[in-house]
Amino acid sequence: MDGDQVLKLKGASLHIPSALPATVVVGLQWGDEGKGKIIDFVSEGFDAVARFNGGSNAGHTVVVGGTKLSFHLLPSGVMRNKRLFIGNGVVVDPEVLLKELDDLASLNIRPDLLISDRAHLTLGPHKFRDRFEEGRRGAFSIGTTLRGISPAFSDRASRVGVRAGDLLEDEALKMAYEAFAGWNRVLINEVYGEDGDAIVKDSFAKLKEVAPRLRPHVGDVSAEANDLLSKGGKLLLEGAQGYFLDIDYGTYPYVTATHTTASYAPAGIGIPSQSVQRVIGIIKAYCTRVGAGPFVSEISGPLCEAIRKKGGEYGATTGRPRRVGWFDAVAVRSAANSSGVTELAVTKVDVLGGLEKVPVCDGYMDAGRVVARPPSTIVQLRRCRPHYLEVPGWPDLSPEEWRDKAKGGIGSLPEDLRSYLKMIESSIGLPIRYVSYGHDRADTLELGKDVS
Ligand code: IMP
Numbered sequence: 001m002d003g004d005q006v007l008k009l010k011g012a013s014l015h016i017p018s019a020l021p022a023t024v025v026v027g028l029q030w031g032d033e034g035k036g037k038i039i040d041f042v043s044e045g046f047d048a049v050a051r052f053n054g055g056s057n058a059g060h061t062v063v064v065g066g067t068k069l070s071f072h073l074l075p076s077g078v079m080r081n082k083r084l085f086i087g088n089g090v091v092v093d094p095e096v097l098l099k100e101l102d103d104l105a106s107l108n109i110r111p112d113l114l115i116s117d118r119a120h121l122t123l124g125p126h127k128f129r130d131r132f133e134e135g136r137r138g139a140f141s142i143g144t145t146l147r148g149i150s151p152a153f154s155d156r157a158s159r160v161g162v163r164a165g166d167l168l169e170d171e172a173l174k175m176a177y178e179a180f181a182g183w184n185r186v187l188i189n190e191v192y193g194e195d196g197d198a199i200v201k202d203s204f205a206k207l208k209e210v211a212p213r214l215r216p217h218v219g220d221v222s223a224e225a226n227d228l229l230s231k232g233g234k235l236l237l238e239g240a241q242g243y244f245l246d247i248d249y250g251t252y253p254y255v256t257a258t259h260t261t262a263s264y265a266p267a268g269i270g271i272p273s274q275s276v277q278r279v280i281g282i283i284k285a286y287c288t289r290v291g292a293g294p295f296v297s298e299i300s301g302p303l304c305e306a307i308r309k310k311g312g313e314y315g316a317t318t319g320r321p322r323r324v325g326w327f328d329a330v331a332v333r334s335a336a337n338s339s340g341v342t343e344l345a346v347t348k349v350d351v352l353g354g355l356e357k358v359p360v361c362d363g364y365m366d367a368g369r370v371v372a373r374p375p376s377t378i379v380q381l382r383r384c385r386p387h388y389l390e391v392p393g394w395p396d397l398s399p400e401e402w403r404d405k406a407k408g409g410i411g412s413l414p415e416d417l418r419s420y421l422k423m424i425e426s427s428i429g430l431p432i433r434y435v436s437y438g439h440d441r442a443d444t445l446e447l448g449k450d451v452s
């Protein structure tokens with residue numbers, strides 16, 4: 001490769017590749033930042049798009065030429081006809097995936113998809129357990145998407161999971177399913193007091209039915225992704241959920257069951273960590289959260305309802321109304337730092353149009369003391385009060401007016417919006433590269449440098 005460094009070490013050579021261009025896209029809030037849209041927009045310049053975490057809990061929406069499509073498992077690069085990978089870090093619900101493929105087939109789209117043979121499957125007993133656990137927690141329920149995500153990751157860690165690669169050979173499937181069924185039968189019978197036998201049998205029958213359709217898509221994603229990179233191909237790694245739903249760095253226990261940070265991307269796909277050169281952090285111009293858990297800058301009342309309605313803030317997977325709050329610079333700053341974000345994409349700036357003042361949370365106060373980073377316990381986080389800075393709002397424009405203004409570039413957007421964006425850049429300490437002002441792929445501005 002041009003520019004590669006070759007060091008001579010007593011006869012041996014140490015080969016340091018100069019360019020392994022993988023780019024990661026992650027959400028820096030609680031998910032639903034608009035990752036699907038931005039990934040669809042940027043994926044044009046890539047050869048392959050890979051999902052590296054989460055499962056069918058994700059809901060990524062892409063709007064092309066007025067047609068809206070939501071994906072739970074397929075990478076959002078699907079509408080660009082890119083090679084698609086689902087990595088080992090993802091838990092795959094076979095039925096959800098096949099439905100997505102069927103829906104696309106009815107539009108005459110047949111994606112070039114490879115699922116990692118090491119990716120775990122989300123099966124019927126997982127969904128049963130998710131629902132049961134949520135019920136058992138009662139008032140302390142997490143508000144999960146009920147897609148069986150946490151039980152599937154639990155079985156992975158307990159080493160009783162079934163993986164996509166097991167579908168390739170009857171003997172492997174039999175062995176894996178026996179271990180899986182043994183544990184799930186005991187758990188459902190003895191702990192949950194339900195008919196575990198019937199649930200695991202039903203799930204096996206369904207799995208055998210769908211296996212032949214999945215098999216052609218299962219393979220060694222790590223090998224293929226590395227091969228693509230070594231040939232100079234460009235890989236986009238698509239994160240699901242957001243930083244504050246990360247199993248360690250989120251608002252535990254109100255989190256999902258996997259990592260959502262950019263540093264998990266190489267592990268979740270099986271490529272070297274040094275191949276990641278660019279990390280795009282997606283932020284919405286305000287915050288939303290779906291499900292329970294602390295939310296320092298949350299608002300309620302008519303303004304909250306108005307933003308929810310205007311922004312269409314209802315879960316793409318569950319349809320639940322999303323909770324709404326102001327932009328939280330404390331949270332985003334710490335997420336961007338830890339995820340090694342190199343540039344930002346700000347979405348839904350149109351939704352805030354028409355407000356006289358726009359509050360931004362620029363500090364957390366706990367009993368009169370400033371808290372610089374989101375604390376690890378929900379007890380302290382719940383005590384934190386937001387400190388707000390107020391900036392002037394920008395006008396409410398119609399979609400046509402936004403498009404018209406955007407034709408003139410960033411300089412033609414409303415001045416107060418530009419000040420808002422500048423304020424975000426300086427409070428997070430990173431440049432904004434993309435600004436999204438509408439649903440459609442076309443409603444996106446790509447900026448060369450800092451907002452001016
Ligand atoms: P789970 O991932 O279904 O276990 O849900 C755990 C928490 O993560 C709940 O608060 C969900 O609402 C939230 N969550 C999971 N996936 C997403 C997503 O893609 N967007 C937003 N929230 C999510």
Ligand code: MG
Binds near residue numbers: 033058
């Ligand atoms: Mg979503």
